[in-house]
Amino acid sequence: MAKKVALMQGNEACAHGALYAGCNFFAGYPITPSTEVAEVMSVELPKIGGKFIQMEDEIGATAALIGAALTGAKALDSTSGPGMSLKQELLGYACIAEIPCVIVNVQRGGPSTGMPTGPSQSDMQQAMWGTHGDHAAIVLTPASCQEIYEETVRAFNLAEKYRMPVQIQLDEICAHMRERVEFAEPGELEVIDREAPSVPPEEYKPFDDTKGLVPPLAAFGSGYRYHVTGLNKAADGFPTTKAELVDAEERRQIDKVMLNQKDIQKNEEYLLDDAEVVLFAYGSTSRSARYAVNELRKEGVKAGMFRPLTMWPFPDERIAELADQAKAIVCPEMNLGQMVREVERVAKGNCTVAHIGRVDGEPINPGQIIDKVKEVL
Amino acid sequence: MAYDYEKSIRPGKLPHIWCPGCGHGIVMKGLIRAMDSCELDRDNTAVVSGIGCASRLPGYLDTCTLHTAHGRAAAFATGVKMAKPEMNVIVVGGDGDGTAIGGNHFIHACRRNIDMTYLVMNNSIYGMTGGQFSPCTPTGAKASTTVYGNPDPTFDIAKLAIGAGATFVARGTAFHATQIDKLIAEGIKHKGLAVIEILDDCPTTYGRRNKFRSVIDMMKRLKEIAVPVAAAAKMTPEQLEGKVLTGVLHKEERPEYTEQYAQVIQRAQGA
Numbered sequence: 141m142a143k144k145v146a147l148m149q150g151n152e153a154c155a156h157g158a159l160y161a162g163c164n165f166f167a168g169y170p171i172t173p174s175t176e177v178a179e180v181m182s183v184e185l186p187k188i189g190g191k192f193i194q195m196e197d198e199i200g201a202t203a204a205l206i207g208a209a210l211t212g213a214k215a216l217d218s219t220s221g222p223g224m225s226l227k228q229e230l231l232g233y234a235c236i237a238e239i240p241c242v243i244v245n246v247q248r249g250g251p252s253t254g255m256p257t258g259p260s261q262s263d264m265q266q267a268m269w270g271t272h273g274d275h276a277a278i279v280l281t282p283a284s285c286q287e288i289y290e291e292t293v294r295a296f297n298l299a300e301k302y303r304m305p306v307q308i309q310l311d312e313i314c315a316h317m318r319e320r321v322e323f324a325e326p327g328e329l330e331v332i333d334r335e336a337p338s339v340p341p342e343e344y345k346p347f348d349d350t351k352g353l354v355p356p357l358a359a360f361g362s363g364y365r366y367h368v369t370g371l372n373k374a375a376d377g378f379p380t381t382k383a384e385l386v387d388a389e390e391r392r393q394i395d396k397v398m399l400n401q402k403d404i405q406k407n408e409e410y411l412l413d414d415a416e417v418v419l420f421a422y423g424s425t426s427r428s429a430r431y432a433v434n435e436l437r438k439e440g441v442k443a444g445m446f447r448p449l450t451m452w453p454f455p456d457e458r459i460a461e462l463a464d465q466a467k468a469i470v471c472p473e474m475n476l477g478q479m480v481r482e483v484e485r486v487a488k489g490n491c492t493v494a495h496i497g498r499v500d501g502e503p504i505n506p507g508q509i510i511d512k513v514k515e516v517l
Numbered sequence: 518m519a520y521d522y523e524k525s526i527r528p529g530k531l532p533h534i535w536c537p538g539c540g541h542g543i544v545m546k547g548l549i550r551a552m553d554s555c556e557l558d559r560d561n562t563a564v565v566s567g568i569g570c571a572s573r574l575p576g577y578l579d580t581c582t583l584h585t586a587h588g589r590a591a592a593f594a595t596g597v598k599m600a601k602p603e604m605n606v607i608v609v610g611g612d613g614d615g616t617a618i619g620g621n622h623f624i625h626a627c628r629r630n631i632d633m634t635y636l637v638m639n640n641s642i643y644g645m646t647g648g649q650f651s652p653c654t655p656t657g658a659k660a661s662t663t664v665y666g667n668p669d670p671t672f673d674i675a676k677l678a679i680g681a682g683a684t685f686v687a688r689g690t691a692f693h694a695t696q697i698d699k700l701i702a703e704g705i706k707h708k709g710l711a712v713i714e715i716l717d718d719c720p721t722t723y724g725r726r727n728k729f730r731s732v733i734d735m736m737k738r739l740k741e742i743a744v745p746v747a748a749a750a751k752m753t754p755e756q757l758e759g760k761v762l763t764g765v766l767h768k769e770e771r772p773e774y775t776e777q778y779a780q781v782i783q784r785a786q787g788a
Contacts, residue, residue: 165600186785191599191778196625200592203585203622207565207596210583211604215596233586360581360597361604363560367527367576369584378530378576 144323150315151218153285154244154308155180157292158216160324161331163242164190165213167204169197169223172256173312174246177218198223202230202243209234209241210368212359214296214333218244221254224263224270232271233370234305235393238347238357240334242295244308246315247474249501258501259312261423262475267307268452274390276397278306278404279452281422285319290329291449297332298404302396303354309451311474313424313503337364346377347389353396397453406449407458411437415444417513418462420471420483422448425504429472432509443513454482463487468516472496472504492516525549525559527579534573538724538732540691540717544638545574547697547715548609552580554698555605555705562605565594567619570645571611571638571717588619591626594633602632602775605705612639613651616672620652627681630709631774635683636701637674637712640719648722659726678712679767685711686767691718692739693763703765709773716743716761 148156155177158166166181168174182192191208195201198219205215219227224245234241247263249255263270267279278298282291292308299306337344337356341364348355355375358364371379372386380386397404411433412418421429426447436443446462446469448455459482463469468491471480480495487493494516498504526549535541552562559580566572568587575582581604585593590608598606608626615623615637626635642660643649650660652672660667678686685707687700697715704711718724718735729735746764749757 165596167596183785186778186782189782189786193595193599193778195592195595196621199589200595200622200625203589203592204596204599206585207583207593207598208600209596211597211601213600215600229586230589360563360583361561361601365559365579365581367582367584369576370586371584 143325146321146323147318148285148321149176149318150285150288150310151176151246152180153289153321154218154292154310155184156321156323157289158242158296159184159188160329161214161293161296162333163214163216163296164188165205165208165215166192166217167195167201167208167215168217168219169195169201171198171220171223173248173315174218174220174244177244181216198226199230202227205241206230206234206237206239209239210360212362214300215241216244217241218246220246220248220256221250221263222252224266228270231305232273232275235271235275236370236372237368238303238355238393239305240299240303240357241305242292242299242308243305244310246310246312248312249499255501257312259424259474259503260499261311261425261473262478262499264309264451264475264478267309274394276304276394277452278302278304278397278450280306280308280449281451282308282310282449283314283423283426283447285317285321287449288314289321293329293331297330300332300334301354302400303334303357309423311423341365345375347373347375349375349392353392353399401453404450404453405455407455408447408449410445410447412444412446412462414442415465416442416467417517418466418469419443419445419509420459420469420479421445422451422479425472425474428504428506429509431506432513435506435510436513441513441517451479454486456486459483459486463490466491468492468494470494470496470509470512470516472509474498474504520550522546522549525552525579526577530577533577535570536721538718538720539570540640541571541574541638543691543694544636544697544715544717545577547694548636548701549578550698551701551705554702557605557705561603562607563594563597564607564609565590565597566608567610567614569611569614569643571609572614574609588614588617589622590614591619591622591635595626595629595631598631598633598775599778606633607705608633608635610637611644612637612641612653612674613643616652616674616677624677624681627678627683627710627712629774630682630684630771632708632710634701634704634711634713637714638717639674639714640717640723642719642723644719644722648726661722674714675712675766683712683767684709684769684771685765687765688714688716688761688763690716690739690743690763692736693743696763700765707768709771
């Protein structure tokens with residue numbers, strides 16, 4: 141049987157990816173340029189008995205998301221710049237209470253209201269550091285409609301597996317461009333569900349790490365009565381200020397991501413084997429970068445591209461290797477210097493690191509990239 | 518025989534954090550009696566709160582408990598109820614949590630008429646942070662941020678709830694302890710969003726600044742200002758000056774939100 145194929149926007153592909161992953165709850169608030177995710181979910185979820193709720197604001201949406209996730213739901217929320225700023229506190233709540241959920245941020249110009257219909261990649265550091273307090277983050281950056289579909293499935297898998305919020309950082313171009321999307325057959329893509337507790341209710345501790353860095357999560361209403369709080373807590377879920385318990389919990393929540401990077405990292409390496417200049421590019425900008433690599437190769441320049449699909453945790457190890465190999469790493473981004481800071485941190489001066497920034501609402505075109513590469517070489 | 522509260526309290530979680538003379542413990546006992554009288558299955562009941570002294574209540578109850586972020590309890594609870602409508606959902610919190618930072622979520626929960634019970638412990642102050650004025654601090658009263666007298670007008674939580682669409686609204690006081698469980702139980706049994714406001718006291722941060730010599734004075738005030746709705750009907754506006762009505766203030770039938778959404782599912786599935 142032929143696969144189901146459709147021409148659709150990135151935002152629509154995101155919604156369909158979520159449905160493939162078993163998403164059965166959506167809470168959101170309308171905001172350009174992310175609204176199509178909500179629109180598709182409002183149509184599709186009730187068909188499968190799922191729930192869609194449009195909340196009174198973006199904070200309420202993330203609150204409802206977490207509440208639903210605690211009952212066992214696979215929950216999705218989509219937003220853009222100003223909405224993402226509002227969600228930061230509850231993103232932190234989902235981190236500390238270890239609630240699996242997926243939040244899509246379709247980046248637009250900013251700060252503040254900025255340019256609602258213009259593309260941007262200027263929330264990349266916010267995705268890691270936006271909420272207060274030390275924490276880990278998993279942030280994905282797909283670049284095509286097919287990839288958005290598949291990476292949304294992976295986002296749910298990572299959220300469920302590591303019991304934490306996962307962010308998908310789109311940009312307005314990826315979100316609104318239309319491409320062919322091939323729907324996966326049931327069973328074709330891996331779908332992971334969170335681990336339920338194996339102990340009886342009276343022995344259950346929601347943050348018990350004796351069997352691993354990710355404690356099983358019981359659903360509310362499944363016979364397990366326990367406490368959830370945003371306060372620092374002990375393994376039993378109740379608040380504590382005991383230094384050694386707080387320290388251990390904080391470190392475990394970061395370790396569960398940082399010690400599992402091999403599983404979480406994902407990237408595309410394009411013509412890197414002999415590359416003397418590496419383009420570090422993601423999202424829609426990587427499409428211009430690929431074109432630039434091809435053009436530069438025609439001219440005899442040994443160019444290649446490193447394209448992270450997992451942006452956070454940052455791929456330190458591989459970027460350090462590339463900094464040893466290449467003469468230069470060039471980072472085109474629709475911002476004035478965000479992920480380039482990480483590249484510089486990891487490169488440690490072992491190669492030239494250059495940035496191409498654009499914040500005028502226009503995409504970075506291949507010509508700009510080619511010019512910069514020639515300038516640095 | 519003394520009422521057995523301990524079966525509903527998590528072992529080892531007492532003593533509670535509340536100050537001597539605080540009414541929150543009286544309200545918690547009322548809530549426990551109400552949950553018992555409604556025979557709520559504790560495995561299938563979620564008690565959700567925000568931040569503040571009152572919001573620490575869920576931690577003591579042996580049920581599914583969710584202590585969320587400041588002001589957001591109603592929105593978290595909405596997610597729980599929407600995703601699992603078969604669960605009993607009770608929100609608890611204070612006046613600042615519910616009507617200042619959480620005001621938007623409060624009114625929209627009322628508007629949706631989602632089947633939850635929202636218990637507000639109104640002690641007219643932000644107690645946990647040391648006594649700053651809340652939207653329910655009386656005009657002219659002293660708080661740590663209104664040492665010259667509070668210039669702000671106050672919210673009437675019951676009127677706010679009725680105006681926003683709550684279909685069951687009641688008010689009691691921490692002095693009238695035996696009425697609390699009856700009001701909450703009626704709210705739990707009501708299909709739709711039920712708001713129960715309990716006028717409460719904070720001797721530590723409100724009483725001391727506002728010339729209440731003791732907790733007893735604060736309780737006496739609650740006794741004196743409370744007028745049952747039926748009695749109020751026979752009183753003149755002059756007699757009602759400075760009083761607050763207690764009992765069931767509002768009750769109506771209106772479609773409940775999760776049932777409305779169940780119809781959305783039926784329509785989407787072509788039924």
